[in-house]
Amino acid sequence: MAVVKITSHDMLFWFRSPAAGHIRWGGAMHDPNEKxxxxxxxxxxxxxxxxxxxxxxxxxxxxxxxxAIHSLQLILRxxxxxxxxxxxxxxxxxxxxxxxxxxxxxxxxxxxxELEAVTSEMVRLIETVTVPIFAVDADxxxxxxxxxxxxxxxxxVDKAIGKHLLTLVEDSSIDTVEKMLALALQGKEEQxxxxxxxxxxxxxxxxxxxxxxxxxxxxxxxxxxxxVCFVAQDVTGQKTIMxxxxxxxxxxxxxxxxxxxxxxxxxxxxxxxxxxEWNQAMSELSGWHREEVIDKMLLxxxxxxxxxxxxxxxxxxxxxLGVALNNxxxxxxxxxxxxxxxxxxxxxxxxxxxxxxxxxGDGTVTEIFCFLQLASQELQQALHIQHLAEQxxxxxxxxxxxxxxQAKNPLAGINFIRxxxxxxxxxxxxxKLLRTSGHCQLQLNKILDxxxxxxxxxxxxxxxxxxxxxxxxxxxxxxQVIMKSSEKAIQIVDRFSKEIMSETLxxxxxxxxxxxxxxxxxxxxxxxxxxxxxISATSTKDNLGQSVQLVRLEFRLLHYSSLPIxxxxxxxxxxxNCMVP
Numbered sequence: 001m002a003v004v005k006i007t008s009h010d011m012l013f014w015f016r017s018p019a020a021g022h023i024r025w026g027g028a029m030h031d032p033n034e035k036x037x038x039x040x041x042x043x044x045x046x047x048x049x050x051x052x053x054x055x056x057x058x059x060x061x062x063x064x065x066x067x068a069i070h071s072l073q074l075i076l077r078x079x080x081x082x083x084x085x086x087x088x089x090x091x092x093x094x095x096x097x098x099x100x101x102x103x104x105x106x107x108x109x110x111x112x113x114e115l116e117a118v119t120s121e122m123v124r125l126i127e128t129v130t131v132p133i134f135a136v137d138a139d140x141x142x143x144x145x146x147x148x149x150x151x152x153x154x155x156x157v158d159k160a161i162g163k164h165l166l167t168l169v170e171d172s173s174i175d176t177v178e179k180m181l182a183l184a185l186q187g188k189e190e191q192x193x194x195x196x197x198x199x200x201x202x203x204x205x206x207x208x209x210x211x212x213x214x215x216x217x218x219x220x221x222x223x224x225x226x227x228v229c230f231v232a233q234d235v236t237g238q239k240t241i242m243x244x245x246x247x248x249x250x251x252x253x254x255x256x257x258x259x260x261x262x263x264x265x266x267x268x269x270x271x272x273x274x275x276x277e278w279n280q281a282m283s284e285l286s287g288w289h290r291e292e293v294i295d296k297m298l299l300x301x302x303x304x305x306x307x308x309x310x311x312x313x314x315x316x317x318x319x320x321l322g323v324a325l326n327n328x329x330x331x332x333x334x335x336x337x338x339x340x341x342x343x344x345x346x347x348x349x350x351x352x353x354x355x356x357x358x359x360x361g362d363g364t365v366t367e368i369f370c371f372l373q374l375a376s377q378e379l380q381q382a383l384h385i386q387h388l389a390e391q392x393x394x395x396x397x398x399x400x401x402x403x404x405x406q407a408k409n410p411l412a413g414i415n416f417i418r419x420x421x422x423x424x425x426x427x428x429x430x431x432k433l434l435r436t437s438g439h440c441q442l443q444l445n446k447i448l449d450x451x452x453x454x455x456x457x458x459x460x461x462x463x464x465x466x467x468x469x470x471x472x473x474x475x476x477x478x479x480q481v482i483m484k485s486s487e488k489a490i491q492i493v494d495r496f497s498k499e500i501m502s503e504t505l506x507x508x509x510x511x512x513x514x515x516x517x518x519x520x521x522x523x524x525x526x527x528x529x530x531x532x533x534x535i536s537a538t539s540t541k542d543n544l545g546q547s548v549q550l551v552r553l554e555f556r557l558l559h560y561s562s563l564p565i566x567x568x569x570x571x572x573x574x575x576x577n578c579m580v581p
Contacts, residue, residue, distance in 0.1 A: 189216055490532065496535075
């Protein structure tokens with residue numbers, strides 16, 4: 001109980017009921033032979049004392065409650081003091097009581113006005129909020145319709161109010177809405193219910209809208225349900241996308257699982273290696289049904305060397321399949337990989353495998369699809385020939401690598417002897433021969449270091465730029481065809497000017513020497529026995545600056561032969577500059 005004194009004759013009381021509705025007590029076991037002794041406390045007497053305390057126990061008064069009581073005391077005391085100044089004597093007690101009731105009524109009126117203000121503000125907030133909100137009464141008649149739901153449906157507030165809710169929803173959603181309304185009117189509020197609204201007016205051609213709503217029961221003064229309020233979320237866009245996805249997924253299943261023989265065997269694995277796809281064609285090929293392999297590890301449980309559904313021939317085949325899947329997972333497409341496995345009936349199936357990746361919205365690989373192509377007899381023969389060609393190419397590369405490696409050792413010995421000879425006292429002619437031999441050795445080293453033949457064929461070479469004289473390049477190139485020309489009694493005549501031969505150039509001399517020697521050898525091979533081969537060169541210079549000039553060299557070959565024979569040896573650009581006497 002709480003009490004405040006207003007005047008010497010007026011007091012206010014607040015009573016609070018006991019908090020303990022049920023009393024639990026635990027003590028000693030009852031003994032019928034035991035007698036009560038009033039001098040000491042025993043279970044029965046202590047329980048009686050406990051009841052006296054607990055029966056009057058109630059919840060303690062909070063600080064804010066005491067503050068409210070004190071504020072009311074001050075308001076009433078001031079009111080009574082004002083009344084005493086205007087009320088004649090003799091009316092004290094009754095007028096004091098009337099004044100108290102009048103003040104309490106004023107406070108009640110203020111509370112009602114405040115509640116009305118809060119209600120008006122709440123209505124304004126609901127009208128302007130950006131989510132759809134609508135409400136119905138107990139008869140399911142619309143009595144609330146905010147601006148957002150009006151925009152979505154195209155139905156303004158004045159036309160929506162007073163209509164039955166079921167007339168505004170699509171026929172396919174009537175059962176859902178009826179069930180939700182029935183539960184809400186019973187006080188059972190449902191959340192996340194999706195149904196569709198009809199559209200009107202300018203929105204009529206856009207089709208129905210999809211809403212996900214939460215139902216909230218509106219209760220009256222007597223705690224009875226008087227209506228239902230719905231707070232909704234527009235999910236029309238998401239539903240449209242999901243419908244498209246569902247259609248695409250249906251098309252995908254219709255294609256992948258089509259028993260048409262044009263559909264190849266297909267199986268798939270996710271990023272963790274679990275099998276999630278195994279179409280009808282794959283079931284017929286392997287003998288294993290879809291439900292027997294789905295959610296199993298593709299490598300190990302389905303395809304493996306031992307205790308697997310589709311057994312592979314060897315561990316090498318198992319490793320090759322894993323490499324193909326990993327390459328596809330990293331973004332590479334693995335195509336036409338030879339693949340084979342034993343079906344359920346023990347028959348060995350040989351085919352070609354193509355692994356393709358599937359990306360999510362962020363571009364991350366999430367799944368791998370594997371397509372199998374059964375190899376026909378002609379295809380198997382073509383693959384066998386291709387395999388033999390690849391093996392032959394590998395053998396040739398090994399032979400080439402062997403020749404390159406073995407040729408470098410004696411070449412290193414020749415270089416050592418040449419350096420020793422350079423240190424000896426040699427004549428001028430001997431030094432020239434030794435220098436020519438050195439240029440030929442450098443050319444051979446250059447050729448042995450060429451490993452990227454495709455770049456050489458395409459004309460992409462790394463040039464080693466250095467200063468050189470055309471005289472040294474020509475002498476080294478000519479020395480490579482002297483023996484061949486001597487065997488055919490071919491006389492080589494050079495017609496170079498002293499200015500060109502003695503001029504210092506800057507470029508890749510070894511590449512120029514290699515090309516020039518090849519042309520000389522071709523001319524010697526196609527020149528008749530006893531013929532004559534003449535070679536000359538001219539140069540043109542383009543200024544690139546005050547001190548740098550670009551030199552264009554043009555070599556002309558003159559020999560005794562017929563033109564048709566030379567056409568098979570030299571390109572058109574060389575034939576254009578050739579002269580046939």
